[in-house]
Amino acid sequence: MILVTGGAGFIGSNFVLDWLAGAGEPVVNLDKLTYAGNLGSLASLARDARHVFVRGDIGDAELVAALLREHRPRAIVNFAAESHVDRSIHGPAAFIETNVVATFNLLDATRAWWSALPEAERAAFRFLHVSTDEVYGSLAPDAAGFCETTPYAPNSPYSASKAASDHLVRAYRHTYGLPTLTTNCSNNYGPRQFPEKLIPLMIVNALAGRPLPVYGDGRNVRDWLYVGDHCAALRAVLAGGRPGETYNIGGNAEMTNLDVVRELTTVLADERPGRDYAALVTFVADRPGHDRRYAIDATKIRGELGWTPAETFASGLIRTVRWYLANGEWLASVATKEYQKWIDLQYAAA
Ligand code: NAD
């Protein structure tokens, strides 16, 4: 079996669902259920004995050690993190606590357990750390995309905390020989993403007739990847990645935020006609320290592991909009008081 952390979040839940639909190997899913964790995303697994959910913190070394002893996973896939840049600007401490300190505890408990395994199990074990392209900082308009040797230059408390975790993972490989793999992926979108991130926030606001808040001039560029393609890349890295290596993952789909929002309003107009969604676009104050451009050079994972994305941005966006339109209950379940408090705080001046 494998141990997945953060498997009730956006990418983690998609990974667990895809994994069990495909390979069928059992999963222990360790998640703290912060505001971003949602068991509703895993409702279809309620009667599936291959999925064992454990509510807990990756920073709880005793709990992690007990789970490792009990389940003897052949791999850990670490998604658990605080993941929203804007929240890291309002409250960075939680990002240091989870992404740095708790990730260290997870790594160290794993090292202690792994080092006592029989040699064949030690050699076969993998610790896959899921990270972000934001660790590389911001690109000039005409610069080549980030590759695995691009120097780290994180600019937000979120990306700095992820960079710190990547360095710890690297150190555990170099010092102790732990068979680690690190992936640095671009912006994901798709079903089950919490509506604080650009695309689901815009869908929720558009359906309610509220403004679509575009930061600054809307010309910041991101490289968008459908979440199912990210999950396929992670399976490929787990199966064939070389221990100690890092792999960049991206959709080769660079777009300005304004173009993303405009395309979304066009899809919404087709799928749920009746409102002038484009008229809701509103420019608001910029994010402090807002990175201008991210782009990924995915040559390494394509060449070594044969992975390429299956979805284009256009096809993935239609699938995403249809999922949100068909899953009103899921959306209602995340529209909590805490969510409203966040929206009020972040968009008060908008
Ligand atoms: P998310 O915020 O949707 O989910 C994070 C999950 O981790 C939640 O279920 C939460 O309850 C859980 N969690 C948080 N702290 C925990 C702790 N201390 N112990 C156990 N569980 C904890 O995040 P996401 O967008 O699914 O991102 C998952 C991972 O992928 C993160 O590490 C993120 O940095 C990385 N990543 C995200 C993107 C993206 O576009 N969303 C792109 C590249 C990399």
Ligand code: DAU
């Ligand atoms: O690049 C990978 C990263 O992508 C991940 O590591 C992060 O976990 C994930 O949150 C994402 O970070 P971004 O900051 O790029 O994503 P977000 O959806 O918050 O914003 C995307 C772009 O849209 C960014 O340039 C900011 C802008 N934006 C965002 C929001 C929420 C707006 O213009 N308006 C908004 O209301």
